[in-house]
Amino acid sequence: MVDIEQPKKKAAGVPAVLSSFKFGLREMGPARTGKVFAKMNQDGGFDCPSCAWPDPDHKRKHAAEFCENGAKAVAWEATRKRVPRSFFAENSIDDLFRISEYELGKLGRITEPLLLRAGADHYEPVGWDEAFDVVARHLRALDSPDDAVFYTSGRTSNEAAFLYQLLVRAYGTNNLPDCSNMCHESSGTALTRVIGSGKGAVTLEMLEEAELIVVVGQNPGTNAPRMLSHLEVAKKHGADIVSVNPLPEPGLMNFKNPQRPSGWVGKGTALADQHLQIRIGGDQALFLAVGHLLLEAEAAAPGTVLDKEFLERHTSGYELYAKHNAELDWPAVELATGLSRAEIEQFTQRFLKSKATVICWAMGLTQHREAVATITEIVNVLLLQGNIGKPGAGPCPVRGHSNVQGDRSMGIWEKMPESFLERLDNEFAFTAPREHGVDATATVQRLREGSVRVFFAMGGNFAMATPDTAVVHQGLRACDLTVQVSTKLNRSHTVTGREALILPTLGRTDHDHTAAGPQSVTVEDSQGAVHLSTGNLVPPAPDLLSEVQIVCALAQRLVPDVGEIPWSDFAKDYSLIRQRIGRTCDGYENFEDRLRANEGGFLLAHAARDHREFKTSDAKAQFSVNDLTWLPTEPGRLLLQTMRSHDQFNTTIYGLEDRYRGVHGTRDVVFVNPADLDELGLRDGQLVDIVSEFAGVERRAPGFRLVSYPTARGCVAAYYPETNVLMSADDVAKESNTPVAKGLTVRLEPAAS
Missing domain, CATH: 3.40.50.740 (Rossmann fold)
Structure with a gap:
């Protein structure tokens, strides 16, 4: 039965624990559940097949070093169910195609070719x-x-x-x-060019040492829940945390850590000090504006804002960047971001106060047409204050798959x-x-x-x-x-x-x-x-x-x-x-020897992170110059972002629940700001078709239920893979060629009765 309720304002806690074990017991039974959960992400055990969030070292590792969605991913794989031969004898390929993605996954493990x-x-x-x-x-x-x-x-x-x-x-x-071509290719493209490595330059310890953590285009409460534990540690150390996202996500509002007693009976930890409800596609404009304000603050008080020694010794292109960013079209920035100048100035004050800043992001940034330019603007802001290659600082793309x-x-x-x-x-x-x-x-x-x-x-x-x-x-x-x-x-x-x-x-x-x-x-x-x-x-x-x-x-x-390849020996x-x-x-030199010497694994070298060495074309961290771009829309048009529910991992559907957003029993929903519903003459609960428009071609996803939701004005959200039908293979991010799944121009049409 379909049920829509108010979205939650807290994440994890007792409901997450109950959900983890309920799913595990259903798929694996008591003994198997205990055996599997005890070995998950532990030394001598197996790595979670879900997200790529790192494990703490053995001194800080918890006995239950997994999250709700990791538990679901493991139970989904370790299920006792098997698909028998008779199933394929009884069901033709056409019959199989008519079974939903969710029901296919529930059938169990395949046991023979x-x-x-x-x-x-x-x-x-x-x-x-x-x-x-x-x-x-x-x-x-x-x-x-x-x-x-x-x-x-x-x-x-x-x-x-x-x-x-x-x-x-x-x-x-x-x-x-x-x-990776479809998720973080934009991160790799941008970072390789400007710092010499496509990988992030932040470790768990560095994240916990940060004075300011900005989480952009990411919903860690669903997509990397163990990240919340480390944000909590940083918070207790005094860090400011800012969320930049068109949707408010409960994991960054309040986190009830199930590994602590306070997560069971206490109020939890309020993580985000500021939430910037940005308009889809406005992130580049936001970080252009932050860079502009940092340059202004340095001009007003020379030597107090920018890390001049770092800039002179380790970067190139600063003068050109500073000249380009000296003037800023503030009305355009406000239109692009949906934010006020006052909100952006408040955000920038946090950079001015911080001596060590980490900026994290995920697919909310990487799947835009201007994703590469946006990420280089983030790096520009980090470079201005020397926030790379030192404790508590750096760019941190959060990869989504193990x-x-x-x-x-x-x-x-x-x-x-x-x-x-x-x-x-x-x-x-x-x-x-x-x-x-x-x-x-x-x-x-x-x-x-x-x-x-x-x-x-x-x-x-x-x-x-x-x-x-x-x-x-x-x-x-x-x-x-x-x-x-x-x-x-x-x-x-x-x-x-x-x-x-x-x-x-x-x-x-x-x-x-x-x-x-x-x-x-x-x-x-x-x-x-x-x-x-x-x-x-x-x-x-x-x-x-x-x-x-x-x-x-x-x-x-x-x-x-x-x-000369010894396949049989391998x-x-x-x-x-x-x-x-x-x-x-x-980075994998002496691989086997290093594994044997370090039971818990080892950290790969990263020249920019470890030594402030940049393997770029000029051996410097490079500033980028980008013109302000954004996504204007005509009347009656909205910007769509695709996203996961809380009950899925990528295209794998574990259930028909999105507990944090208050959606139960369905995935065919589209989240719309209530003011936009009124303006369009639509109503909460109404069935509509989502129609995308790109290069003169329309694509249609029929029969979606409208959900009134506090997303940014002019922006809507819906789950993938159901809405991948709205994406065009010709609509891609510049340079990285990643398919655009954020910032699709759409209209909502009442569904045929």
């Missing part, structure tokens, strides 16, 4: 040998390796990701799109630099292709053209995660073969090529035992720490293979004679993979 033969309408179980032979046959038959695309999800381990990119390059292509950062470190990128490719050549005695491959957006465009013949996915749910949903589905169905390496069913298993394979794999929670003995894998978290992950559950079926073993088995059929002993990673991947 499944093949949809050409002309058939049902999956049938096959042996591993036949499954690999089918993939190899299709790939060998292509006119060019570039006719195949190899997608990767961020939950893949370092070892599997490294071997996957090695296989793909040994095959002869760089077509390695991954989920090992998405590690995937990139391992070479999962369509345009890896020449230095990496040369090391790969030398290590494995073959020549990797040099021509850049396709990213996720280009893959959608190629699917639209019908030029992808084989689509291979190592995890993820490409059919729903990407823009232009109908176009993607049509393109996947036109492929000769689609392959999904997965633990559970999702929409991508029901949108198939003329032939299709599902290759079931071990999950993070599963014990991985090979001929060489028990195996562990590694992950790299959002702040550059690397640690082991070891599953402890009996696998759902005795013949399941790990992702590492799947890659190696396919490679032995597809590229057995390319280079499949048995993952430490051998790590030795090769250590000789190939930046």
Whole structure:
């Protein structure tokens, strides 16, 4: 039953604990729940397959080092449910397509390879040998390796990701799109150019030492709940915290830490000292204005605001930036941000007071057309006061998927630099292709053209995660073969090529035992720490293979004679993979030795963070000059942002609840400011179609319920993946090519009765 109530003003606490264990008990039972939760994010245990938030060191690690959504992610994977053979015999591919994403995920783990033969309408179980032979046959038959695309999800381990990119390059292509293309590619693009590394320059300890923390375009209460614990520590140390978001999010209003008694019976901790309810697309203008005010304050009191020594020694482009930003169109800033000058000046006062500032952001910034420019404006503000490479300061992109950062470190990128490719050549005695491959957006465009013949996915749910949903589905169905390496069913298993394979794999929670003995894998978290992950559950079926073993088995059929690559040895002993990673991947030198010496893992080097060394074109941190851009709308038009509910992780739907926003029993809702409802002649609870407009093309998401909600004026919000149908594959962020999911121009039309 659909029920809409008032949004919450607090996050976590007893309801989060009850929700975690309720979900765990339902999926795993009491004994399994206790076993799994006790090992989650612990030394000697397994890494949560959900978000990429880092773990504290062993001295500060809590016995329950997980959050509500992490508990759901683990229970979803470690469920006792299995999908039997009879299910596929009874349900055709058309029947499967009619099952909702939510219901597909509830069916349980897949336990054997499944093949949809050409002309058939049902999956049938096959042996591993036949499954690999089918993939190899299709790939060998292509006119060019570039006719195949190899997608990767961020939950893949370092070892599997490294071997996957090695296989793909040994095959002869760089077509390695991954989920980072759709989320933090803008962060990497911006940060690499201006500080010399695409990774954030803040550790957990640095975050807790900050005097000012700005959380922009991020909802940590749902998307990275363990972050709230560290914000609480910073708050108790005296930090100011500011939230910048079109929607008020309860996690930043008040946090009831379930790891403390006060989180159970107390009032909780009020985290945000200021909430800036910014208009969608106004973040660049906001940080332009902050930079302008900091420059003005320095001019009024020379030597008291800017870090002149840092600027002179470590940066370039300051003079040009200062000249460009000397004048500011304040009316335009106020229109762009939806904020008053007084609010922005109050915000800037916090920068003036702070001696150590961290700015965090997530997809609320990265999925805009001007995302790269916006992030460079954030770095500009940090550079002015020397807020990088010192305790309590720096840029902090918060990655959303467990090992998405590690995937990139391992070479999962369509345009890896020449230095990496040369090391790969030398290590494995073959020549990797040099021509850049396709990213996720280009893959959608190629699917639209019908030029992808084989689509291979190592995890993820490409059919729903990407823009232009109908176009993607049509393109996947036109492929000769689609392959999904997965633990559970999702929409991508029901949108198939003329032939299709599902290759079931071990999950993070599963014990991985090979001929060489028990195996562990590694992950790299959002702040550059690397640690082991070891599953402890009996696998759902005795013949399941790990992702590492799947890659190696396919490679032995597809590229057995390319280079000098001991695929069979890698499949048995993952430490051998790590030795090769250590000789190939930046920052992972002596990888296996460092793991053995540090049970809790180790922190990767970061030149800008550790030594104020910047690996840019001029060895300096670079100021950027950007013109003010924003998103004006015509009367009757609104700006849409897509977002998660509290009961999902990316495209995985755990339930139909968004407890913090007061939505129960449905996902087909659109949140609208009550004043906008009145102005448009619409009413709370009414059913509407959301219609997007881009480049003269309209896209429609029908049958959404209006929810009166305190979002910014002129801005609306709705859940993805349901609203990905409104996105265009041609509407992308400049430079990073990330699909635009924030700032879509839409109108709301009453639904047909």
